[in-house]
Amino acid sequence: MTRIAYSPCPNDTFVFHAWAHGLVPGAPELDVTFADIDITNGMAERGELDVLKVSYAVLPWVLDEYALLPCGGALGRGCGPLVLTREPGNREVGGLSGRTVAVPSERSTAYLLFRLWAAETVPGGVGRVVVLPFHEIMPAVRDGKVDAGLVIHEARFTYQRYGLHRLVDLGEHWETTTGHPIPLGAIIAKRSLGAPTLRRLAESARESVRMAWAAPDVSRAYVREHAQEMDPSVADQHIALYVNGYTEDLGAAGYAAASALLDRASAEKLVPGVAPGALDFV
Template identity: 75%
Template sequence: MTATSSSSDRLATAYSPCPNDTFVFHAWAHGLVPGPLTPEVTFADIDVTNGLAERGELDLLKISYAALPWVLDEYALLPCGGALGRGCGPLVLTGLAASGDPAALAGKTVAVPSERSTAYLLFRLWAADAVPGGLGEVVVLPFHEIMPAVRDGKVDAGLVIHEARFTYQQYGLHSLADMGEAWEAATGLPIPLGAIVARRSLGAERLGELAAAIRASVEYAWAQPQASRDYVLAHAQEMDPAVADQHIALYVNDFTAELGPDGYAAVRALLDRAAAAGLVPPVAAEALAFPGVIG
């Protein structure tokens, strides 16, 4: 059954409790910027929101760019609010001092946060060249369980995202490879991580209004960074405030306010490369179009 807003002025919305999302959406969620609808927020990790979108639940969601091929019939990609950037890619971690030889992953068990995640696509594209012996078992774990699993020897390696870039040393782990560095070296493009999508059935005018509200929320967050502080830390899962600040600085950038040509080129490159590798269904260029942004 499709879940939608309970009233005509509210929008069933889901995004993660991560600092970048709460920072971006704080002003809109609290009525501090004008918007056509008030978001009725559900907090959920990206693997959950990907599933919600694939089942056609909720009206507006933050999902992985990797999940777009399965949802674009029902949802439109919004040109703002998401996460792209440089120097912010997922890391492959191991419990042993990294030898620098990715071939060491051949036949090994690797934990990933979602098989529908951009991190997973970047990892599989990288591993196809870097691990000629082929990976072993790939297991899906919530992202906050991956580092403890690697530390405790339950898996041989883990693919981590978000604030793990700043905290993995606390678990005694070592970075074997940076998927972002590999992507940027291969394409010269930013790394597309999280997308904002909204129901196409809302109509082009309403979608444009929602994009404007999200962009205004981003700009408010930059202008008044302390305004969202309590909201960010309340949902940051006991994260150190300094790590939350690093997280925001890394993932909220010019691409969050506007994807722009480089942002769309990055999304297009990811989906095209993944489709060529048989990892996702092919996506027509027009499926990514947003009224007034690209054709």
């Protein structure tokens, strides 16, 4: 039995539906734990479970124990996090200088992208960063408890309902300045499982993605069950945005994007340096 943790978000339940339900021929049986990515990041740092969906940002702390699988994760274009404010902002004059910003995690790719953008754009830096649960961030911005909020996932489609304004699309900034797609969520597995098992896990994840694409209606009930109160149309948009060719296979472009993010973050002393070859698959 392979112990795995991934989020209840539509992209993860869509990707792993076939595997979790024993529909992938020859795949190891899964014991699934649902947890938001800030929780799975911590699980990875503590060495819990065999396979985890985590932020690319946490990899520098866990690559000694875990290997990056070349499939199953979230990496793409036009899918980056947003910085939201209650009033229209003016980033050219550093509208966040000295302000308070709520973020969902300090171990997330979104946070790294935010810090890299702020280092280039916000004179003197932001005043204070506070960590809030993801679902509390937009209400906190709306109610004036914080000056801005860093949001991810389906908030791209729903922030207008809170009367909020997009200050910056951090993914757009990343793509424009680097040319790379945006590395968001990674699938990792314990190196101690051994190379043959790691390859089997990767192929199982890849086949689960292919099966989800081939028969998307099969996973619909599973996706809706775990998407809580998310509107079905938003869930469909979520899947379309975050499940793409990089989910099936990172490829050279995916690995280059991950390396670029971690190298830039290391240069800014946001994460430890990653040894050459540490991202390579067995």
